[in-house]
Amino acid sequence: MPDPLRDVPQEAVDLIKSFEGIPDGDPSTVNIDAYLCPANVWTIGWGHAIMDGGVQLKGAAHKARARALFPGGITRNQAEALLRGDLVPRAASVSRLLKVAVNDGQFGALISLVFNVGLGNFGASTLLRKLNAGDMAGAADQFLAWDKARVNGVLKALAGLTRRRKAERAMFLGQDWRAVSATRSGGPLTVLPVPEMPAEDQAWLKAAARKVTAKKAAKTAVPKKAAPRKTTAKKSAVKKTPVKRSAVKKPTAARKAASGK
Numbered sequence: 538m539p540d541p542l543r544d545v546p547q548e549a550v551d552l553i554k555s556f557e558g559i560p561d562g563d564p565s566t567v568n569i570d571a572y573l574c575p576a577n578v579w580t581i582g583w584g585h586a587i588m589d590g591g592v593q594l595k596g597a598a599h600k601a602r603a604r605a606l607f608p609g610g611i612t613r614n615q616a617e618a619l620l621r622g623d624l625v626p627r628a629a630s631v632s633r634l635l636k637v638a639v640n641d642g643q644f645g646a647l648i649s650l651v652f653n654v655g656l657g658n659f660g661a662s663t664l665l666r667k668l669n670a671g672d673m674a675g676a677a678d679q680f681l682a683w684d685k686a687r688v689n690g691v692l693k694a695l696a697g698l699t700r701r702r703k704a705e706r707a708m709f710l711g712q713d714w715r716a717v718s719a720t721r722s723g724g725p726l727t728v729l730p731v732p733e734m735p736a737e738d739q740a741w742l743k744a745a746a747r748k749v750t751a752k753k754a755a756k757t758a759v760p761k762k763a764a765p766r767k768t769t770a771k772k773s774a775v776k777k778t779p780v781k782r783s784a785v786k787k788p789t790a791a792r793k794a795a796s797g798k
Contacts, residue, residue, distance in 0.1 A: 543632050545624045549645025552714055553624075553652055556701045557584040559616060560728055568610030571603040575730040579603035582616030584652065585623055627651050634660055636669040643673075646680070646709035653701065654683055658734050661742045680706040682737070686730040697729045 559582060562572035571581040579587040579594040587594050587603050594603050611619070631647050639647070651659045659665060664679035684698040704714040734742070 543628055543644065545621075545628050545648050546641045546645040548642070548708065548714070549648050550620070550624070552645070552649050552704055552708060552718070554583050554617075554620070555718060556649075556653075556697070556704070556729075558728060559583055559613070561610075562604075563610070566610055568612055569616060570610040571600075571607055572728075573597065573600075574728050580728075581607055581619070582611060583620040585616070585619040624648060624652065627656060630656050631659070634665060634669075637671060639668075640711075642711050643709050646705040649701075649705050649708070650680065650683065654732055654734075658738070661734070661745070662738050663735070663741065666741075677706050677709050680709065682735040683732045685735075686732050688730065692733060695729060698732055701729075 559569060560572045560580075562570035562581070569582060571579050571587055573596075574580040574584075574586075577595050579599060581587055581603075587606055589599075589602060589606065594606075628644075628648055631644070631651055647659070650664075662679065663682070664676050667679060668676035680702045681699075682702075684694045684702050685692050686695055686698060687693075688695070700718055704718040707717045708714040
């Protein structure tokens with residue numbers, strides 16, 4: 538069984554940092570400040586979602602609160618510490634989901650994917666099912682399915698997501714992921730929206746949910762008891778046999794004479 542305390546390889550950390558970027562919500566200050574990501578979540582550093590009381594801070598209305606939780610911003614070293622802290626629970630969760638042994642490159646690629654798409658999506662993915670079935674080549678190709686996101690309500694493949702998926706696939710296959718990620722077109726690195734679950738995985742998830750619902754319904758259903766049948770016991774007719782009285786024969790004259798009567 539994979540070790541739940543497995544460390545995240547440095548190569549995976551470098552890949553994540555190269556694609557997450559480290560936007561500064563307030564370039565006028567010395568340190569790095571919180572910013573609102575495309576998912577409308579207040580974020581700081583390399584993709585660290587800001588939590589308040591265990592809940593993510595979302596929306597422009599929470600700007601002051603997000604900044605107050607990190608007064609003065611953070612340094613790059615602090616940003617890396619936050620990133621590594623975020624990767625620890627993800628690494629443990631991925632390890633628990635794995636049923637096959639994977640090397641550091643494969644594990645690191647999975648961690649990078651999970652950091653981007655979320656653990657729930659990964660847990661329901663065709664990629665994980667193929668991997669646990671021992672189909673390494675099929676699992677590698679499934680990275681490429683997570684390259685689409687909604688922009689202004691339209692689902693489309695995004696160049697940045699495609700590059701990241703190709704880099705993760707290369708790492709998974711033991712290839713040079715940096716050579717793949719270096720193909721980025723010019724322009725500043727922007728924070729990409731969260732990819733949407735592929736249609737194949739959505740269909741599988743719905744089917745699985747229907748099975749669970751059906752099982753619960755079968756367990757909770759109370760079977761109707763059949764109404765007991767009214768049975769009228771027929772009494773067997775008892776035939777009364779008449780008692781035959783022994784006939785008393787009247788004594789004849791000869792008997793009388795013999796008995797002296």
